[in-house]
Each structure stands twice: as structure tokens, then as C-alpha cells.
Amino acid sequence: MKKLLAYFRVHLGEALVYRATGFIWMLNDIGPALVALLFWLAAFQDQVSIAGYTVATMSIYYFGVMAINALIVPYPEYTLVEEIRSGSFSNYLVKPINLVLFKMCNMLAWRVPKAFYLVPLIFILNHFSSGKPDQVSLSLITLGSFIVSLGLSFLLMFFIKMILALTAIWLTESGWLFFSFEIFSSLFSGELVPLSFLPVSVQMVNNWLPFKYFLSFPLLIVLQKINSSYEIVLGLLTQLFWVISFYLVYRLILNCGIKNYCAYGG
Amino acid sequence: MKRYFKLYLSFIKNCLIREMEFRSNFIWHNLVSLIWAVVVMLVFFFIYQQVNTVNGWTMEAVLLLTAVYFLVDRIFDSCFEINFNNFVPLVNTGQLDLILIKPVSSQFFVSLRHFSFAMIFSNVTMIGVIIYLSFTYFSPIYWWQVVSFLILLACSVVITYSLWFMTLLPVFWWGRVDNIQHLFRPFHQLCRVPIDVVGRFKPILTYIIPLAFVATIPAQALIGKLSPWLVVYGVGAAAFLLWLSHRLWNFALRHYTSASS
Numbered sequence: 001m002k003k004l005l006a007y008f009r010v011h012l013g014e015a016l017v018y019r020a021t022g023f024i025w026m027l028n029d030i031g032p033a034l035v036a037l038l039f040w041l042a043a044f045q046d047q048v049s050i051a052g053y054t055v056a057t058m059s060i061y062y063f064g065v066m067a068i069n070a071l072i073v074p075y076p077e078y079t080l081v082e083e084i085r086s087g088s089f090s091n092y093l094v095k096p097i098n099l100v101l102f103k104m105c106n107m108l109a110w111r112v113p114k115a116f117y118l119v120p121l122i123f124i125l126n127h128f129s130s131g132k133p134d135q136v137s138l139s140l141i142t143l144g145s146f147i148v149s150l151g152l153s154f155l156l157m158f159f160i161k162m163i164l165a166l167t168a169i170w171l172t173e174s175g176w177l178f179f180s181f182e183i184f185s186s187l188f189s190g191e192l193v194p195l196s197f198l199p200v201s202v203q204m205v206n207n208w209l210p211f212k213y214f215l216s217f218p219l220l221i222v223l224q225k226i227n228s229s230y231e232i233v234l235g236l237l238t239q240l241f242w243v244i245s246f247y248l249v250y251r252l253i254l255n256c257g258i259k260n261y262c263a264y265g266g
Numbered sequence: 267m268k269r270y271f272k273l274y275l276s277f278i279k280n281c282l283i284r285e286m287e288f289r290s291n292f293i294w295h296n297l298v299s300l301i302w303a304v305v306v307m308l309v310f311f312f313i314y315q316q317v318n319t320v321n322g323w324t325m326e327a328v329l330l331l332t333a334v335y336f337l338v339d340r341i342f343d344s345c346f347e348i349n350f351n352n353f354v355p356l357v358n359t360g361q362l363d364l365i366l367i368k369p370v371s372s373q374f375f376v377s378l379r380h381f382s383f384a385m386i387f388s389n390v391t392m393i394g395v396i397i398y399l400s401f402t403y404f405s406p407i408y409w410w411q412v413v414s415f416l417i418l419l420a421c422s423v424v425i426t427y428s429l430w431f432m433t434l435l436p437v438f439w440w441g442r443v444d445n446i447q448h449l450f451r452p453f454h455q456l457c458r459v460p461i462d463v464v465g466r467f468k469p470i471l472t473y474i475i476p477l478a479f480v481a482t483i484p485a486q487a488l489i490g491k492l493s494p495w496l497v498v499y500g501v502g503a504a505a506f507l508l509w510l511s512h513r514l515w516n517f518a519l520r521h522y523t524s525a526s527s
Contacts, residue, residue: 018444020443021444021445024445024448025445025448027449028451031451031453032452035455035456035458038456038459038463038464042320042321042463043317045321046320050317175295176297183298183302187305187308192305193309193312197313197316198312199312
């Protein structure tokens with residue numbers, strides 16, 4: 001625990017020094033969802049309800065997408081790839097540093113300044129939004145499920161992205177791999193559009209994939225579109241299954257990767 | 267002018283040789299870039315299964331606008347983005363010194379030294395989509411519409427470049443902001459949807475910060491809903507912003523302190 005706090009403090013110090021960097025990343029995290037929300041607000045001028053969404057629920061959905069993108073979605077892959085290429089990845093192998101905990105603390109620390117920027121921004125946007133999504137009443141169980149689901153969502157994305165980053169041990173260039181993942185993830189997680197807008201056949205295939213647990217599942221809980229306790233528990237257990245599966249794959253790839261990893265230079 | 271043209275051709279040749287050393291990466295980047303454009307168009311297709319029009323924009327018009335947006339975006343990425351990614355290290359490590367002493371415009375050099383071929387598939391496809399949609403859903407297309415569109419397309423690239431370039435310049439004062447090249451991106455993404463959706467902010471985004479000229483107004487040229495004077499305004503706005511970016515670059519250079527001892 002002491003070690004964890006030390007990791008967190010180091011990264012928090014860094015995040016507070018580079019405040020402008022955090023602000024720019026936060027703008028990039030909320031940009032696409034804000035643009036989508038503007039489009040939807042215009043669409044709702046002619047219709048009261050679209051595919052079961054009202055202007056208020058659609059606003060909550062996209063404010064949720066903005067918040068999850070800025071505060072939950074981790075990006076450990078870009079720095080890890082640079083560390084593998086430059087050879088500084090060796091630090092994790094020769095020093096008593098836990099790679100997963102170190103990277104997680106980094107991700108969490110950078111969320112602190114982002115949260116400071118994001119919360120007032122969401123209030124301002126809510127004020128100007130015609131959706132007025134500020135009246136949401138949640139039961140304690142729904143709120144608890146939502147928070148657990150967000151935690152699992154963070155872990156799930158974290159391990160998948162760590163696996164993608166470790167491919168840099170074998171591949172000369174893995175940027176295209178990250179970008180491909182981002183594309184499929186943004187479509188199938190519900191970031192671009194709520195999943196109920198996709199064709200039924202695509203939704204059925206997507207139910208067997210982990211993408212919807214990144215973003216859509218927590219948001220459907222908070223929107224109370226998943227109502228029954230059975231569905232919520234089943235969803236959380238499936239999310240947990242994906243987290244454990246990807247953690248095991250990550251461990252396997254890390255063990256194989258260490259045997260293949262070469263660090264050059266002094 | 268001829269000297270700059272020859273220089274730019276040699277930059278492109280040099281980058282092509284470099285790109286061909288990593289052929290599989292070149293093909294993958296091209297494919298991924300194309301897939302992203304297709305995914306965004308698919309999303310609009312799915313949305314329009316539930317709505318008929320958004321602020322008077324039909325599905326075909328929005329798909330045309332998206333294709334125009336991606337064409338401009340990919341031209342920008344090929345010519346400028348790759349250079350903008352190198353901009354912060356140039357200033358922070360002092361390597362800009364080496365550019366400033368060259369007998370060539372420093373703004374030209376930092377903006378155009380590298381060229382990316384990773385957007386070719388996407389550009390060719392978007393041109394095909396624009397031609398298909400225009401002649402299928404918005405015919406007859408007259409010659410003056412095509413000319414207006416091409417002029418506005420050039421203005422769009424210049425406006426995007428100028429605005430984006432100006433957002434890089436604070437690095438001379440702020441020092442280490444490693445991601446400043448991404449500062450303009452969220453604003454640029456606003457061009458992915460018809461600018462009419464911003465409601466009362468539309469005049470600001472048309473005449474003051476002319477983001478409407480990035481995709482909405484060029485698309486309107488092909489749809490046939492364009493006021494001719496907007497073409498004149500677009501040319502003026504592009505020329506003014508390019509001039510302003512050059513003035514600000516010279517001003518920022520006066521605050522450049524290099525990085526060596």
C-alpha cells in the first residue's frame with residue numbers, strides 16, 4: 001500500500017506540473033462525444049423520441065461518454081511502447097516495480113487534474129444544453145452497480161491495452177494496431193452511437209465480445225435501461241469474466257515477451 | 267516560387283523512399299485510415315434509419331459532408347500533421363536553430379518537411395464517394411458548382427492549416443506541452459457534422475472562426491445550396507488566416523530562446 005501511494009504521489013506530481021497537457025487530453029477525450037451530442041440535439045428538434053431515447057436521456061448518455069472517456073478510459077499503451085523501444089522497459093524487469101500497479105497509478109493520477117477541468121465543464125455544457133439532464137434519480141443499488149461496473153470497465157480496457165502495447169516486443173511499428181482497436185472499440189462500445197442504433201445482427205455478435213462492457217453497459221445501468229437485478233448481476237459477472245480472461249492473457253504475453261525482449265544501448 | 271516547388275518535390279521523394287522501407291506499415295496505416303472513415307459514415311447511416319432529416323440535412327447530404335471532411339482531413343494529415351507532431355521537440359530541444367539558419371522560409375520548412383503517404387487509400391475512396399453521391403443524389407451538377415467546390419476545398423485546407431498552426435505557437439511561451447498539436451483537434455472535429463447544428467453560434471463559426479468552410483460549405487457547393495459570395499468570403503478568409511499565421515509565426519520566433527547552453 002505504501003508503495004502504491006508512493007507511485008501515485010510521483011505521478012500526481014507529474015500530472016500537476018503538466019496541467020496544460022492534461023487539459024488538452026481532456027478536450028480530446030470529450031470532443032467527439034460533444035460533437036455527437038450537438039448533432040443529436042439538432043435531431044431532437046423534429047422528434048420527441050428516437051429509438052427509445054428522449055433528448056434528456058441522450059444528453060445523459062453523451063455526458064456519460066465524455067466523463068468515461070476522460071476519467072475511466074486508460075491509455076497505458078503509448079508510453080509502454082516507447083519504453084519497450086527505448087529499452088527503459090528493462091526498469092520494470094530489474095527493479096522491484098510491479099508493472100501493472102505502476103501503470104495503474106500513473107493512469108489514476110492523471111485523472112485528478114482532468115476531473116478538476118471536466119466537472120465544471122460538464123455543468124456549463126449542461127446549462128447550455130437543451131436536454132436538461134440534471135434531474136436523475138438513482139437508487140443506491142443502481143449507483144453501486146454503476147460504480148462497480150466503471151471499475152471493471154477500467155480494468156478491462158487497461159489489460160487489453162497492455163496486451164496491445166506488449167506486441168511492440170515483436171512488432172517494429174504497432175501504432176496501426178492501437179488505431180484499429182480504437183476504431184472497433186469506439187463503434188462497438190457505444191462511444192459513437194448508442195448500441196441500440198446498430199442492426200440487430202451486429203448487436204447479437206457484439207454481445208459475445210467485450211467491447212460493450214467498456215462504456216455502453218455502465219451507461220445503460222445509469223440510464224436505467226437495464227432494470228432487473230438479474231440482468232445487472234449477469235452483466236457484472238460477464239464483465240468480471242472478461243477482466244480475468246484478459247488479465248490471464250496479459251500474464252501469458254508478458255511472460256513470452258520477457259523471453260523475446262531485447263534492450264540495446266548502455 | 268519555383269525553388270520552393272522543387273524543394274517540396276524533393277521532400278516528397280525523400281519521404282516516399284522512407285515510407286517504402288516499411289511497406290507493411292504503409293499498407294496497414296492506409297487500411298486503418300480508410301476503415302475509420304467508413305465507420306463514421308456507417309454510423310450516420312445507422313442514425314438516419316431512425317431520423318429523416320437533421321436541420322434540413324438528409325442522409326445523402328450528411329454522407330457527402332462526411333466524405334468532404336475526411337478528404338480535407340486526410341490531405342491535411344498527409345501534408346501537415348506529420349510535421350506538426352515534430353514541432354514541439356523542434357522548439358524544446360533547440361533543433362529549430364538548424365532550420366532558422368537555412369536559406370528557406372522557416373514556416374515552410376517546419377510545416378512541409380515531411381509528407382505522409384498513409385492516407386492515399388482513404389483519399390482515393392473519399393473522392394470516389396463524393397463523385398458517386400454528387401451525381402447520384404444531387405444531379406445535375408453544373409461546372410460552376412465543381413469549380414466552386416474545388417476552390418472551397420483548397421480554402422478548407424488552407425484554413426485548417428492556418429488555424430491549426432496558430433494553436434501550436436504558444437509552445438514558445440509555455441515550454442513543455444508535449445501534446446499541443448492536439449489542441450485544435452476537438453474544434454476541428456466539429457466540422458464532421460453540419461455547422462447548422464450549433465444553432466446561434468453558426469455566424470461565429472462561419473465568419474469569425476470559419477470552421478464552416480472546412481466541410482459544410484464545400485459540401486453545400488455540390489448540393490447546390492451555396493451563396494456565390496461565400497466562395498469569395500472563403501478565399502478572403504483563407505488568405506487572411508494564412509497571412510495571420512505567418513505574422514504570428516514571426517512574432518513567436520522573436521520569443522524563441524533556443525535550448526542549448
